[in-house]
Amino acid sequence: MEIIHVSAECYPVAKAGGLGDVVGALPKYQHDLGHVAKVVMPMYRTKFLAANEFDVVHKGYTHLHNYWFNYTIIKERTNKLGFDLYLVDIFGLLDREKIYGYDDDVERFTAFQIAVVDWMVSWAHQPDIIHVHDHHTALIPFMVKYCFAYQKLQNIATVLTIHNGQYQGQTGMDKTVLIPAWDPWKRGLLEWAGALNPLACGIRCAWKVTTVSPTYLEEMRYSSAGLEPLLEYEKGKCSGILNGIDTVVWNPATDRYLVEDHTDVHYDITTAEEGKQKNKARLCQKYNLDPKKPLITFIGRLVGDKGADLLPQVIEESFYYIGRKMNFFILGSGLPEIEGRLQGIRGLSRGDYNTYIGYDEALSHLIYAGADFILMPSRVEPCGLNQMYALRYGTVPVVRNTGGLHDTVIDYGDKDGYGIRFNHATVGDMTHGIWRSVELFQQQEMLREIRQRMMQLDFSWETSVRAYLDLYDRARHGG
Numbered sequence: 001m002e003i004i005h006v007s008a009e010c011y012p013v014a015k016a017g018g019l020g021d022v023v024g025a026l027p028k029y030q031h032d033l034g035h036v037a038k039v040v041m042p043m044y045r046t047k048f049l050a051a052n053e054f055d056v057v058h059k060g061y062t063h064l065h066n067y068w069f070n071y072t073i074i075k076e077r078t079n080k081l082g083f084d085l086y087l088v089d090i091f092g093l094l095d096r097e098k099i100y101g102y103d104d105d106v107e108r109f110t111a112f113q114i115a116v117v118d119w120m121v122s123w124a125h126q127p128d129i130i131h132v133h134d135h136h137t138a139l140i141p142f143m144v145k146y147c148f149a150y151q152k153l154q155n156i157a158t159v160l161t162i163h164n165g166q167y168q169g170q171t172g173m174d175k176t177v178l179i180p181a182w183d184p185w186k187r188g189l190l191e192w193a194g195a196l197n198p199l200a201c202g203i204r205c206a207w208k209v210t211t212v213s214p215t216y217l218e219e220m221r222y223s224s225a226g227l228e229p230l231l232e233y234e235k236g237k238c239s240g241i242l243n244g245i246d247t248v249v250w251n252p253a254t255d256r257y258l259v260e261d262h263t264d265v266h267y268d269i270t271t272a273e274e275g276k277q278k279n280k281a282r283l284c285q286k287y288n289l290d291p292k293k294p295l296i297t298f299i300g301r302l303v304g305d306k307g308a309d310l311l312p313q314v315i316e317e318s319f320y321y322i323g324r325k326m327n328f329f330i331l332g333s334g335l336p337e338i339e340g341r342l343q344g345i346r347g348l349s350r351g352d353y354n355t356y357i358g359y360d361e362a363l364s365h366l367i368y369a370g371a372d373f374i375l376m377p378s379r380v381e382p383c384g385l386n387q388m389y390a391l392r393y394g395t396v397p398v399v400r401n402t403g404g405l406h407d408t409v410i411d412y413g414d415k416d417g418y419g420i421r422f423n424h425a426t427v428g429d430m431t432h433g434i435w436r437s438v439e440l441f442q443q444q445e446m447l448r449e450i451r452q453r454m455m456q457l458d459f460s461w462e463t464s465v466r467a468y469l470d471l472y473d474r475a476r477h478g479g
């Protein structure tokens, strides 16, 4: 099968979160099973671009309403990522350092999608599947079906994966003029709740829709930022497929970020205790924390969906009610008020709290390796990768029982369990989770046993990749 993934992110080219991880891994595993998997993404000005060699494969000229633009498609020369990588360059729109966050993001991602389909129309052959990811690429299923210029592509099966349904890309209906001439009778497919809603449009127009865990699909039917009735209506074509993790990138025995001049800080299941101690010592030394106390961490976007707004109060209350028995370390960036509060409470630290505000891939790997616990108090968690990375690195996930966290973490109090689960994204529930972490840390023998159990778990792409292939087959042949 030939599968074209269209995405705004792909690790290691450009990543802002879990979307990048998934699009950097899934095609690789599809390729390993003998399929042709291609990734098409915008050509941002990232380090990857400067550090690698590319060939120009296509040049085109098209338009975004009355703005005509040239675009260029370049292909990474060596296929070093394990799949064919294509980057779309549009001068003045995509040639920026950051992925998101510009005033003209609607125009940028619409132009990107137009360039992708315009290029595909010129192909001599047709791929079997166009797989789009999240709202930035979710207009493509509509465009190939109803834009007059792209009719040649209308029989290609389209699949939309929802990595996070909270972000839908809504904008004014006036922006529909940006989409090249389309069947006016289909206007209703673009509109949801009075706005142009690319995610809702993708859910309606894609041949199949997936969410990144089965539980999240269930949850979306009663809580999905306004899309509930749509998910209920379209449930026949939706399925939940749990993400896997890239076990080559995320392996404590070979992790390229775990390097310390001349000291081997890698570890596997047989050397986990010692290996984690060494990484913890490095982390604690660097950030002025106490390696004798449990190290409880958080990595992620500092937004309400991740429960990050609760962290400052939880940390303060934990110190007050449980005592200074633990360290906290937070890595993240997001809403300025949460960043500010987390930085503000650094004044409370007695060598047991610190934070790094920003995005740092290498530091995140050191945290998975060196921490004892990772906190995920998410209000919404479509799948969550942090807990799966943590499990592979022998770090106990302390999670709210929701979405993909429900599907991947069993409380250590239950049969064959290994994590700590709590039910509500509240300060009380989280603080109780922290208290249980501190208690568990004091029972070192049990913690060792749990660590062994966690590190044996298999969250590789193996199963999920087959589920996607099966879904593609059903999309192509009906069913």
Ligand SMILES: Nc1ncnc2c1ncn2[C@@H]1O[C@H](COP(=O)(O)OP(=O)(O)O[C@H]2O[C@H](CO)[C@@H](O)[C@H](O)[C@H]2O)[C@@H](O)[C@H]1O
Residues within 6 Å of the ligand: 016, 017, 018, 019, 021, 022, 163, 164, 212, 243, 299, 300, 301, 331, 332, 333, 358, 359, 360, 361, 364, 381, 382, 383, 384, 385, 386, 404
């Ligand atoms: N400041 C920082 N520095 C370094 N690394 C950082 C970082 N902040 C986050 N990361 C990294 O970004 C990734 C986060 O992935 P998640 O899947 O947990 O969340 P995200 O909400 O981005 O993804 C969405 O898509 C994914 C993929 O489908 C779903 O798992 C998830 O539930 C959904 O919300 C991890 O690799 C993490 O280490």
